[in-house]
Amino acid sequence: MDRAELFQTVLDSIIEGVILIDKDSKITFMNKQASLMLGIPVSQVINKSVTDAIPNTRLHIVLKTGVPEVNRIQQLGNTKIITTRIPIRDKTGAIIGAVAIFRDITSVQKMAEEVTNLREIEVLLKTIIESTSDAISVADENGRIVMVNKAYTKITGFSAQDVIGKLATVDIAQGESMHLRVAQTRQPIYGARLLVGPGKREVIVDVTPLFVRGEFKGSVGVIHDVSEIAKLTKELDEVKRLIRRMGAKYSFEDIIAESSKMKIAVTQAMKVASTPATVLLRGESGTGKELFAHAIHNASDRRDKPFVSVNCAAIPESILESELFGYTSGAFTGAKKEGKKGLLEEAHRGTIFFDEIGKMPLLLQSKLLRFLESKEIVPVGGTKPVRIDARIIAATNMNLEKMVQEGSFLPDLYFRLNVFPIFLPPLRERREDIPYLAQHIIKKLNQQYGRLVEGISSDALRKLIHYDWPGNVRELENIMGRAMINMEADERIIKLHHIPPLEEIRHFSSITKAGSHKQLLLEYEKGVILKALEENSWNVQKTAENLKISIRTLYYRMKMLGIKREGRRI
Structure with missing residues (x-):
């Protein structure tokens, strides 16, 4: 192998592309790697002008200027190369040609970018x-x-x-x-x-x-x-109490009243709002009693003061007294060292709303009555009275007059609360409000569900209007929500087939008409205890063990349910 063959073999074996031109800018040599990178056969370029054969070349410029170009980045189609162009001189220094040595750096640059991104x-x-x-x-x-x-x-x-x-x-x-x-x-x-x-x-x-x-x-x-976590829990409790104080978020503008009965209720509420009078909101469950309480507070001169809401049925009886009236340091086991303000004290100069007032135990009824008469409270464990200025708004869906006759509600408290009663009509007595309520609920649920429902069809609306609504507005909102869930994502109008069956709800209503939900539960509990007593031959200790309650609790429930130990019922 002569020198020329050795020279060509070596240059064809390297990973760089090599191109040589003579003093006339004609290509005299191109190795295999250069041919592959450029996509041009060697035979097509030998002895041809470099400017005609190679796109974007600068070899002829280096040949003319004699100035090397080192590590220049150049784009060749989808390939990026790094190239060095050097003039070739003879022993006298005269330029007799030029050489370009270049390498494909597309993959190298991609790897470098990936490494940079990873870093x-x-x-x-x-x-x-x-x-x-x-x-x-x-x-x-x-x-x-x-x-x-x-x-x-x-x-x-x-x-x-x-x-x-x-x-x-x-x-x-x-x-x-x-x-x-x-x-x-x-x-x-x-x-x-x-x-x-x-x-x-x-x-x-x-x-x-x-x-x-x-x-x-x-x-x-x-x-x-x-x-x-314990610290955050304590802070959360305080925030909840603060939110409870600032919870009056509705006004009379939020009440939909197109029917005559509802307009009368709104008019009465607006008149009494500007006075300090105690208000008793009467009406079935779901008629909007809490909405009215918020609106009355926000229309009164106490609107900038606390609004405290108390659900007498939701707070356990064992802690209701301390929640309402507060307690002093060391009042009972587990009490905070610094004591705690009650909800009545939190409502000072504002409004306190007693929801489901009929569920308040008799003992607390008497304490609330003393507050209404004296405007003073005594915290649990305390002796010093605290004077409170709080307006009272109460609400109930129970027959307080009947409860007074039966002895389960104090007559004096009833008269103190019944200063200005407002009766909220059930939905079946204000059917003309249903189209407006339905549209209002659609807007509200659109926000909650992220939907774009625009309205309700006439036949679907007709079905809603002719239904009896035992659950009132709360039930209407439930039905509308279920209807929207039944819709496809691209549907915009609630149609008749989207409305869930109303018969099952009517059946539930007919069952509960025989007695209240609480009465049905009491009857069921009485049956369970009687069956357990009979199975254990009226052995109270064994019965309590089987029911997994204390003997004391069993005796208390038997007395409350009218079950005599010898088996005769009261």
């Missing part, structure tokens, strides 16, 4: 983990810690240098490492209680496995400080 993502993730207030630790597939954040150090007392590279048991003072358990089971763990760090801090840990393309690569743990 940027890594930095971003680290920044996010560091900035979060949750304590985070990350372990590899073997349960060794690879990353922790500052919040982790704050809770455990261990720095990153203390734990990285060590087994995840390093920070456990008492309990099992959840990272190691997840490494064994490949399953997430939530709500594990542990003691961590030198200070044995109590924490709750959630650990989730990490999978990359289906392969387990480790786990990430989020550590919650129990003491911090």
